[in-house]
Amino acid sequence: MASISLDHVVKTYPDGFTAVKGVSLDIADGEFVILVGPSGCGKSTLLRMIVGLEDITDGELRIGEKVVNDLAPRDRDLAMVFQNYALYPHLTVYENIAFPLRLARGQFSDSEVDERVRRASALLELDEHLERKPANLSGGQRQRVAMGRAIVRQAKAFLFDEPLSNLDAKLRGQMRTEIARLQRNLATTTVYVTHDQTEAMTLGDRVAVLRRGELQQVASPRGLYDQPVNLFVAGFIGSPPMNFLPGIVEGDRIRLPLVDVPLDDRLRTAVGEREIVIVGIRPDAYEDVDTLEPHKAEGGVRFEADVDVTEWLGEVLYAYVPFETHDAVREKLAELDRDLDGEGMRTQLVVTLDSMSTVRAGDAAELWFHPDSMHIFDAETGDSLTRDEDRAAELEEEAKEQRRRALERAKRRAEREAQAAADGEERASA
Numbered sequence: 001m002a003s004i005s006l007d008h009v010v011k012t013y014p015d016g017f018t019a020v021k022g023v024s025l026d027i028a029d030g031e032f033v034i035l036v037g038p039s040g041c042g043k044s045t046l047l048r049m050i051v052g053l054e055d056i057t058d059g060e061l062r063i064g065e066k067v068v069n070d071l072a073p074r075d076r077d078l079a080m081v082f083q084n085y086a087l088y089p090h091l092t093v094y095e096n097i098a099f100p101l102r103l104a105r106g107q108f109s110d111s112e113v114d115e116r117v118r119r120a121s122a123l124l125e126l127d128e129h130l131e132r133k134p135a136n137l138s139g140g141q142r143q144r145v146a147m148g149r150a151i152v153r154q155a156k157a158f159l160f161d162e163p164l165s166n167l168d169a170k171l172r173g174q175m176r177t178e179i180a181r182l183q184r185n186l187a188t189t190t191v192y193v194t195h196d197q198t199e200a201m202t203l204g205d206r207v208a209v210l211r212r213g214e215l216q217q218v219a220s221p222r223g224l225y226d227q228p229v230n231l232f233v234a235g236f237i238g239s240p241p242m243n244f245l246p247g248i249v250e251g252d253r254i255r256l257p258l259v260d261v262p263l264d265d266r267l268r269t270a271v272g273e274r275e276i277v278i279v280g281i282r283p284d285a286y287e288d289v290d291t292l293e294p295h296k297a298e299g300g301v302r303f304e305a306d307v308d309v310t311e312w313l314g315e316v317l318y319a320y321v322p323f324e325t326h327d328a329v330r331e332k333l334a335e336l337d338r339d340l341d342g343e344g345m346r347t348q349l350v351v352t353l354d355s356m357s358t359v360r361a362g363d364a365a366e367l368w369f370h371p372d373s374m375h376i377f378d379a380e381t382g383d384s385l386t387r388d389e390d391r392a393a394e395l396e397e398e399a400k401e402q403r404r405r406a407l408e409r410a411k412r413r414a415e416r417e418a419q420a421a422a423d424g425e426e427r428a429s430a
Contacts, residue, residue: 002064002156009059034204056301083301157189189206220399227392231382247279257323259303268384283352285373321349
């Protein structure tokens with residue numbers, strides 16, 4: 001295993017297009033880092049530069065303590081899992097997994113190859129498929145074979161390039177848990193590229209959000225969700241995404257399209273002398289007044305909204321409330337929508353309600369939220385004005401501690417399993 005360090009890494013193609021613009025990122029030994037962003041943001045290019053499939057135009061890449069800018073991919077000792085699996089159709093599962101070891105030409109004996117293949121096969125629950133060909137496997141099984149081929153190499157780091165994008169929704173969920181379990185058990189440095197923010201939020205120790213080749217923020221999933229640095233990160237992280245509304249500052253109030261909100265000390269400090277800002281409120285910050293617990297109502301804001309459409313999904317109800325945005329922020333929000341691969345559809349508030357809510361399409365619903373849930377962004381730069389640096393640092397420390405405990409649990413479990421296996425062998429030989 002090894003750390004990976006990128007220092008102002010740049011990728012400019014011969015036609016002059018710069019796909020990666022001075023990205024600096026330190027990935028600790030054993031850490032699981034996700035590179036995420038919309039299509040064309042440079043995340044796959046960055047991964048290919050790490051593995052050596054793309055040249056680095058400028059900057060420095062280190063694996064461990066060694067600068068590897070000019071090293072060929074085979075000399076970097078990294079294992080990559082591709083989106084399309086890249087399996088050999090004429091080889092069995094066993095031989096596909098063993099292929100990197102066979103390629104080493106004499107470095108591994110047949111017994112060593114067999115031991116590594118069967119260890120990887122057991123980890124990935126592929127034992128019963130070892131003699132099958134890839135054509136006879138499901139998409140999830142093929143992806144596990146591709147992962148097995150990476151595991152047997154015992155490389156310094158694993159690199160994943162959108163490995164689940166070819167799978168259906170159910171298989172993606174199953175494979176996410178497989179990858180998380182595997183990485184925790186092996187504690188191998190892992191860099192994982194995806195455009196799916198759900199994968200990013202559920203898998204990574206830290207998530208690096210990219211936009212147009214530039215690194216926007218690197219933080220734990222909770223840090224990104226609770227303390228985004230700007231409009232782009234706030235809009236990209238979260239499903240459904242954060243609602244953005246124009247906020248007109250008038251005296252001691254901030255006027256939103258559907259309700260006026262009193263300016264408390266936090267909001268007044270954030271707004272400063274600005275007359276217009278962009279207000280972000282996550283869908284789950286809202287509640288239906290009819291199902292609101294009395295003790296929560298204090299200090300909140302109530303308003304009536306005409307619900308256009310509702311979606312009941314069993315565990316949750318989504319309500320959609322159209323509103324008109326303000327000319328002063330219209331272009332900034334349209335630019336954000338383009339960056340997030342949006343379709344430029346009409347502006348609407350998305351509200352996540354309890355599944356027991358009786359709100360339906362056409363209703364005039366009474367809704368509630370607390371001003372503490374409001375994020376304030378500069379209408380010109382998009383920078384967050386309510387980000388709490390102390391709280392952000394606290395969230396990162398909590399994430400580190402959770403990861404440390406998870407690794408300790410995985411280590412203890414591995415030791416118990418190894419001891420059980422040794423005891424079983426001892427009884428068998430007795």
